[in-house]
Amino acid sequence: MTDEVSTAGAYVTAGAEFTRDDRYIATRITADGRDGYPVEAGRYRLVVSRACPWASRAVIVRRLLGLEDALSMAVAGPTHDRRSWTFDLDPGGVDPVLGIPRLQDAYFARFPGYPRGITVPAIVDIATGQVVTNDYAQMTLDLETEWTALHRPGAPDLYPEAMRAEIDAVSRDVFRDVNNGVYRCGFAGSQQAYDSAYRRLFARLDWLSERLAGQRYLVGDTITEADVRLFTTLVRFDSVYHGHFKANRSKLTEMPVLWAYARDLFQTPGFGDTVDFEDIKRHYYVVHEDINPTRIVPQGPDLRGWLDPHGREELGGRPFGDGVPPGPVPEPDRVPVEHTAAAMRG
Structure with a gap:
């Protein structure tokens, strides 16, 4: 990708084929906490935009599995500039849990000057305000397989x-x-x-x-x-x-x-x-x-x-x-x- 933020976004490059930047933050939240981030109810916040198809996967999976009480959700507005998704749907333009106006702030809290896309979905550690992961493909698989102790009764097995x-x-x-x-x-x-x-x-x-x-x-x-x-x-x-x-x-x-x-x-x-x-x-x-x-x-x-x-x-x-x-x-x-x-x- 040639942009600095994104839903999966990009900009047209004359003469070129679109190529997606797949270099995401690969840290995982797991049952055993092997990457330093154990599954824990109330510890993390899922940041999404309902506009974004990649974020929508996480929204759907979270709801199907009944993780709403365990993993709170912040919804960014549908538009953004080249810097970051923003919380303009919230009063004062600030996420009420993370206390930040831009998702970029959570990325920079962990990786100062983070050079790649400020993407959704992202999961943020609430206490530190630091992004944990934006690896959307692995994220839903982990919600399905690593967060099982927090699934609702009767949750479907989406990844048998x-x-x-x-x-x-x-x-x-x-x-x-x-x-x-x-x-x-x-x-x-x-x-x-x-x-x-x-x-x-x-x-x-x-x-x-x-x-x-x-x-x-x-x-x-x-x-x-x-x-x-x-x-x-x-x-x-x-x-x-x-x-x-x-x-x-x-x-x-x-x-x-x-x-x-x-x-x-x-x-x-x-x-x-x-x-x-x-x-x-x-x-x-x-x-x-x-x-x-x-x-x-x-x-x-x-x-x-x-x-x-x-x-x-x-x-x-x-x-x-x-x-x-x-x-x-x-x-x-x-x-x-x-x-x-x-x-x-x-």
Whole structure:
């Protein structure tokens, strides 16, 4: 990446293919504390933006596993400058727990002058004010496997040991061609780079459609980490990626299997109730000035279809396996009703 902050962001470099900077802070929070950070209820704060697909993975997993009381959550605003995500949604523009106006402050507290992206999601040690990790891919896996003592009763197993090899393989393909593929389209610096990314994106979406035509979820008969990772791109597809990133062979609503699959997940507790379409659109269309120099945020698309029946129950499957759905969203974590529900009523 060429930017200094990011959701996964980048800037167009003329003549170049988009390349993601994958050098994240690899410190882990584990049950045995081997990196110096043991799992401990109330010790850490998860910093996210609902606009960011990578952060949204952590939001969904935290909710599905019932970690709200153990791991508090700070929500940054949907826009940022080149320096840092900011807590402009909070009174006074300061996170009430960490006491900082910018996520950058937590990075600098541990790594003065930190030279890479000030990214979300990030987990911060509350007592020291220092960032622990921003390794979003490992973060959700650790929430699923290292934080088990703090999971809610009836929490699903999102990363079952017997299926990990397949989940990892599917997730790698989805990341390369879909999660990151839409960015490779949107930030392509040449026609050749765009064409290549476009072909790979829709070839993979066609492959996913074939895979999901006969099974309800990506791996096995329950929701897993792989479904979380795909969902966060699909839920942004028509609002952002189709137009803003020129991923425009088909809208999600024009891909019947994937559209039904996405609606199925959206209507599952823990998925749609974490989505903020308003923040999503505002982030992409305002922050990416090189793609959208006017910074005009579109009014559409019509969101009402997300609540239509999906019919995927006919494929069987048990969304939460032997577990049960999470309860209502805690008040502090609720998406503003005017950002999603009102829009879906037309």
